[in-house]
Amino acid sequence: MITVTDLRKVYHQGKREVRALDGVSLTVPAGSIHGVIGHSGAGKSTLVRCLTMLDRPTSGAVEINGVDLTAARSDALRTARRRIGLVFQQANLFDSRTIEANVAYPLELIGVGREKRREKARELLGLVGLGDAGNAYPAQLSGGMRQRVGIARALATDPDVLLFDEPTSALDPRTTDEILDLIVSLRDRNPDDLAVLVITHEMHVVKKICDSVSLLEGGRIVESGPLTSVVKHLDGRLSQALLGIPPHAHVAPSDATLVDVLASGDHAALPMIAHTSREVGAELAILAGSVEQLAGTTFSHLRLAVPNGADADRVVEELKKLGADARRTAEIREEEPLA
Ligand SMILES: Nc1ncnc2c1ncn2[C@@H]1O[C@H](COP(=O)(O)OP(=O)(O)OP(=O)(O)O)[C@@H](O)[C@H]1O
Ligand SMILES: [Mg+2]
Missing domain, CATH: 3.30.70.260 (ACT domain)
Incomplete structure (x- = not known):
C-alpha cells in the first residue's frame, strides 16, 4: 500500500516559485491499479521523483506499507526504496550486459549471491514472457521486449509498489496493450502484495487497466476516485x-x-x-x-x-x-x- 499525504514540492526558477506539487494526497491499496493523468507540466514527473525520493519533497509524507520515506535517512532510505519498483518510458538497460544480467542488477547491488541472482532473474524473465531471451543483449530486442526487461528488473527486489512513469508512451498500440495486459497479470498474481501506480498522459491506459484515477493539474489533484464514480457525471x-x-x-x-x-x-x-x-x-x-x-x-x-x-x-x-x-x-x- 502506498499513502501520499499533502505532498508539496516548490522549485525556484530565479525569483519565481514554482509549486510543482501543491498538496497531493492519494492512497493506493495493495491489489489496486491507480492512474495519475495530467497534461504536460502538471507535475507528473515531479510526483514520480518525490515518491521515490530521487528528489526531496518540500513537505508531506510518502508511506510504503506504513514506512515514511521522507523520514528515513541513508541506509533506512535505501532499504525502503527497494519496496518500490520503478519502470520508466524507456527501460535504460545496460547495453553491455545480457538481459539476464540486467534483470539481476538490483540484486547485485544489494549483495545477493550469483546463483540466487540467476535463479531470480530467470524466474522473472519467464514471468514477463521472455524466458528464452536471457542470453541476448538489449540491442537485439524490440522496444516492447526491452520494456518487459525493465519490468522484470523492477520486480527483482520483490517490491510492494510498482511505479510506472509513462510505461507505454514510446510503444505502438499493439505493444502498448501487451504491456498493459502484463501489468494487470502482475497485479493479479499478487493481489495482496502489490500496489500499482501508473503515471500517464494516455486515457487509453486509464480505461484499460486502472481501478481508480486521479487528475493532476497545476500540481493539485482536481478529480479522483474509482473509475466507476468519476464518470458518473457529464460535467466531470x-x-x-x-x-x-x-x-x-x-x-x-x-x-x-x-x-x-x-x-x-x-x-x-x-x-x-x-x-x-x-x-x-x-x-x-x-x-x-x-x-x-x-x-x-x-x-x-x-x-x-x-x-x-x-x-x-x-x-x-x-x-x-x-x-x-x-x-x-x-x-x-x-x-x-x-x-
Ligand atoms: N528541477 C526543476 N526546477 C525548476 N522547475 C521545475 C523542475 N522540475 C520541474 N519543474 C517545473 O515543475 C512543473 C511540473 O513539471 P513536471 O516535469 O513534473 O511536469 P510533467 O507533468 O511531468 O510534464 P510532462 O508531461 O511534460 O513530462 C513545471 O512547471 C516545471 O517547469
Ligand atoms: Mg514528465
Missing part, C-alpha cells in the same frame, strides 16, 4: 475524457435543442430514450453516442436532438428521474480535452 473532466464525446457540439442543428445523457450500469440508455420520448410526446433523435465498459460497468453517453416545439427541460427532467445524468449540451463547459 475525467468523465468527458473517458467517455470520448467532446463536451461541446460541433454541429448544432437549428431545428432542435441538444441534450446529453449519461447512464450507467443497470440503467440501460436506450429504453430510457424510448420512455422519455413517450412521456414528453416528442421523437428524440440520437446524434452521437459512445458505450464504454469501464472497470466492469457499462456507461452510455448519448447526445440527443429534441425537436423544436418539444420541451427540452422536461426531457432533461424525465431522464434524471430515471437515474441518468442529463443536461442541455450548450451548458456543458468547453475545456481542453484530456485525450
Whole structure:
C-alpha cells in the first residue's frame, strides 16, 4: 500500500516559485491499479521523483506499507526504496550486459549471491514472457521486449509498489496493450502484495487497466476516485475524457435543442430514450453516442436532438428521474480535452 499525504514540492526558477506539487494526497491499496493523468507540466514527473525520493519533497509524507520515506535517512532510505519498483518510458538497460544480467542488477547491488541472482532473474524473465531471451543483449530486442526487461528488473527486489512513469508512451498500440495486459497479470498474481501506480498522459491506459484515477493539474489533484464514480457525471473532466464525446457540439442543428445523457450500469440508455420520448410526446433523435465498459460497468453517453416545439427541460427532467445524468449540451463547459 502506498499513502501520499499533502505532498508539496516548490522549485525556484530565479525569483519565481514554482509549486510543482501543491498538496497531493492519494492512497493506493495493495491489489489496486491507480492512474495519475495530467497534461504536460502538471507535475507528473515531479510526483514520480518525490515518491521515490530521487528528489526531496518540500513537505508531506510518502508511506510504503506504513514506512515514511521522507523520514528515513541513508541506509533506512535505501532499504525502503527497494519496496518500490520503478519502470520508466524507456527501460535504460545496460547495453553491455545480457538481459539476464540486467534483470539481476538490483540484486547485485544489494549483495545477493550469483546463483540466487540467476535463479531470480530467470524466474522473472519467464514471468514477463521472455524466458528464452536471457542470453541476448538489449540491442537485439524490440522496444516492447526491452520494456518487459525493465519490468522484470523492477520486480527483482520483490517490491510492494510498482511505479510506472509513462510505461507505454514510446510503444505502438499493439505493444502498448501487451504491456498493459502484463501489468494487470502482475497485479493479479499478487493481489495482496502489490500496489500499482501508473503515471500517464494516455486515457487509453486509464480505461484499460486502472481501478481508480486521479487528475493532476497545476500540481493539485482536481478529480479522483474509482473509475466507476468519476464518470458518473457529464460535467466531470475525467468523465468527458473517458467517455470520448467532446463536451461541446460541433454541429448544432437549428431545428432542435441538444441534450446529453449519461447512464450507467443497470440503467440501460436506450429504453430510457424510448420512455422519455413517450412521456414528453416528442421523437428524440440520437446524434452521437459512445458505450464504454469501464472497470466492469457499462456507461452510455448519448447526445440527443429534441425537436423544436418539444420541451427540452422536461426531457432533461424525465431522464434524471430515471437515474441518468442529463443536461442541455450548450451548458456543458468547453475545456481542453484530456485525450
Ligand atoms: N528541477 C526543476 N526546477 C525548476 N522547475 C521545475 C523542475 N522540475 C520541474 N519543474 C517545473 O515543475 C512543473 C511540473 O513539471 P513536471 O516535469 O513534473 O511536469 P510533467 O507533468 O511531468 O510534464 P510532462 O508531461 O511534460 O513530462 C513545471 O512547471 C516545471 O517547469
Ligand atoms: Mg514528465
